[in-house]
Amino acid sequence: MNKRWYMITLVGKDRPGIVAHVTHALYEGGCHLGETSMMRLGTSFTMMMMVQYAGTAKALQKVLQGEAESLDLHLHIDSIEGGLHHHHQPDVRISIYGADRPGIVAHATGALTEAGLDILDLTSDVGGTEDTPIYIVHIEGRANEGAVVLQSALDIIKKEGVETQLTPIDTLVG
Amino acid sequence: MSFDIIKYPDKCLKQVSAPVDTFDFKLQGFVTELEKTMRAGPGGVGIAAPQVGCFQRIVIVDVSDMRKLPANSSNNGCMVLINPEIIEWDGMTMGREGCMSVPDFTGNVIRAEKIAFTAFDVQGSQHEFNSEGYEARAVQHEVDHLDGMLFLDRLVSRRTDLFKRKVYKQIKESPLPESGEGQA
Structure with missing residues (x-):
């Protein structure tokens, strides 16, 4: 099965360990990370991650559902085109x-x-x-x-x- | 003929290069080819011998052809620097860097604004140079290659802004990037 690209968005109250837990669940679920942005905004922690995964968005949702619930994170997944190695350089x-x-x-x-x-x-x-x-x-x-x-x-x-x-x-x- | 550029993650780029101890025709021939390789790359203003698989302390820097070089900025023209040693650092400034050995990625790096350095020419005579601004940045970037350092080793957080970087003004060498991280 061809791997597809998804954009995963996770937002929730900041606490230690969010990145480690979420990325571990993705790795264990057979996902490959692309470019990501993860940062604290106010008291929330926000994650946007390009993820390559062989299954459907519904299956990917299941990969993360457990961690998202235990860390009280809102989870959203979109199918995207991907497109690595096309950086635009700022001037x-x-x-x-x-x-x-x-x-x-x-x-x-x-x-x-x-x-x-x-x-x-x-x-x-x-x-x-x-x-x-x-x-x-x-x-x-x-x-x-x-x-x-x-x-x-x-x-x-x-x-x-x-x-x-x-x-x-x-x-x-x- | 120009050389092929070694690209990271080739581990060769992380090794420390040895000083040049023989100044002969072979060295001159190598420098000529190294300069051709630098000029063949898009926008390349510098090159270090390790980037072409020669682990000797040789770099070339030439920012004089830079299209956007500020009118008031001075430069030393084309410099062939053998066994270069930076002996003075002054000021700190953030700038954007890329590398022929790291395609499709650029990042912000803090470097000394002004430097003084010594180097031998291809005939084996030692000279002292002063550089500032863009040229100083290029020299520091290339000398790093001789010590197995890439600009990736010196990246600062993209949230390191003009206000936060004032912290670094008093630091003379190898500033550590600010973590800028939340708890997660």
Whole structure:
């Protein structure tokens, strides 16, 4: 039977051992991991994993059901195309930060997309204190219209009261 | 003719190379072919002898043709560095690195912003160099190959951002990546 690719999403309250238990269950179930993203967001732990598996999504669900229930994780599985070895290399890094308020990511990414940015990776954090939180966004992407156009977009975003910084990424190949 | 590039996970790339002790025509011929190999690769600004299966302390770095090199950045042109030794490190900066020996993957690595180093040329004369920025990064990347180190050994978390990396400013050598992990 040909192996198929699935995207597994697991989310639950963070506790020690989630990664070890989940990946062990996958390994024992005959799964092969592709690219993954696993991180703590707030007090939750989130996992997104490309997994190659010979069976159906229903069978894969059974492989993880026990661990997901015992760790109190929400489990979701989608069938995907796979597609390893097709990395896009970012050529710009953008940082945006300021006093937290609704709409920072929506406004910034809207303007940057208009200016030709293809986002490859975005992470954001809430720092500061509970009384005066600050929002920090980190983006890596490809400037399809060039960095000058992106900088113009950031100059407009800046007028909304956030600090922005654009840094070209010149990847060294040695 | 250029050499084939050895690619990780070939374990050869993790071995320490030996110093060159004979400066002869054979060495000069090897360096010529090594440079051709570097220039044949897409965007290659440096190469180390172990990448082609020669475990001697020889690297070539040339960032002078870099299309996007900042206008105010200085460089030493094409440097053939034999038995290179980095003797001074100053500052820390994060940059993106890839490697001909590690296709289809790039990652962020923290390197010294400025370095001073010594090396012999193909005739066996010793020279001292100063490099900064992109060239300094390339020299450090290539010298690492001579000690069996790949940029994969120095990756920092993608959540290591511009704010967190200030922590590293006082560190002179081999900074450890921040874990950035949750409990899981």
